[in-house]
Amino acid sequence: MTLLDIDGVHVEHKPRGRAPVRAVAGVDLSVAPGQIVGLVGESGCGKSSLARVAAGLTAPSAGEVRYAGRPVTPLGWRRRTADQVGLQMVFQNPYASLNPRRAVGEQLLDGVPAEVTGAARSARLNELLERVGMPAAAASRYPHQFSGGQRQRLAIARALAPQPRVIIADEPVTALDASSQAQVVNLLVGLVRELGMGMLFISHDLALVHEIADVTAVMYLGKIVETAPTRQLWAQPHHPYTRALIDAVPRISTEPVLPATLAGEVPDPANAPAGCRFAPRCPHAFDRCATEPPTVAIGPSAGVACWLHQPAPQTARL
Ligand SMILES: Nc1ncnc2c1ncn2[C@@H]1O[C@H](COP(=O)(O)OP(=O)(O)OP(=O)(O)O)[C@@H](O)[C@H]1O
DSSP states (O other): OOSEEEEEEEEEEOOTTSOOEEEEEEEEEEEOTTOEEEEEOOTTSSHHHHHHHHTTSSOOSEEEEEETTEEOOOOOGGGOOTTGGGEEEEOSSGGGTSOTTSOHHHHHHHTSOTTSOHHHHHHHHHHHHHHTTOOGGGGGSOGGGSOHHHHHHHHHHHHHTTOOSEEEEESTTTTSOHHHHHHHHHHHHHHHHHHTOEEEEEESOHHHHHHHOSEEEEEETTEEEEEEEHHHHHHSOOSHHHHHHHHHGGGOSSSOOOOTTSOSOOOOGGGOOSSSTTGGGOTTOOGGGGSOOOOEEEETTEEEOOGGGOOOOOOOOO
16 A cells, blocks of 8 residues: 555746756656655756655646545645645755744644644644654744754654654755754654654665665656665666666765766756666667666566666567
8 A cells, every 4th residue: 555656747847938847757656654765866856846746735747646545736735635734744944844933832733633622732732842852842932043953853843743644855854964964864764663654755865865765766857767675776776877876875975976987967957868868878878778768677666767677579479
């Protein structure tokens, strides 16, 4: 059973006076209860565009997102249906979900269902703060009175308020210092394991995704090029881009530094190459790569979109 299904999703941005950008070009991905799915890729590959559609913040240009089997329609964050509040997002910048002018407690209570009243409501507030390791006294303070790491923990408490079943975390620790990063990651993973939620964890940091994700999906220029259980992906990467990202990991600082064999920059998504989008940088590219490779299964829950891994053409038997 899956809780979040991203099905053939395309996202096209139409900036005024500039060519349209196909930021997401046909992505399929699912998250099951209790499962952490890591989505990795370099800056600009379309991760945030996909996250916003997956969370129902914006509409896809094509394709569908389903939460608990029902289509997610973007209604505006505050007007979402009772169904959809079960799908919550944690952003890179906690101020995306916390208003700097309102006390933390009020904001957390906004997310608690209206049926929870009186003493039960205050108990829920204290429980939310406790879950994220913050004292009850935090409720009367304002977001700017906290450190970056504490603010992110409060944003997580806000996301937990409606008792979600899926969390979409878009680079949730990228803006934090190293020790807060570890605390926030441990908190998120602990919550998923304890509450049995699903989590789509989006990051440019493959090493981090390796540590926490059950399944890893690798995105390049708007497409998922490989998906596999994380251990398998590391032990036996199939796509040349996945291999390049893994090779780059020991040298990761903030962004992966790709090996010299992968020359060039990520192309502009407004002007994406035809065929395999990775081909212009791929050391193994050959003539077939001028055509787009389909995604083929490479084991249970694993797939790769690369012509090097297509099954041999069937030959007719007489
Ligand atoms: N609102 C927008 N209007 C026009 N282009 C956009 C818009 N949002 C994103 N893009 C473009 O779409 C592409 C994908 O961007 P997106 O932010 O989804 O990628 P990302 O992988 O999350 O990158 P980053 O980690 O740098 O945010 C980029 O080329 C970006 O410039």
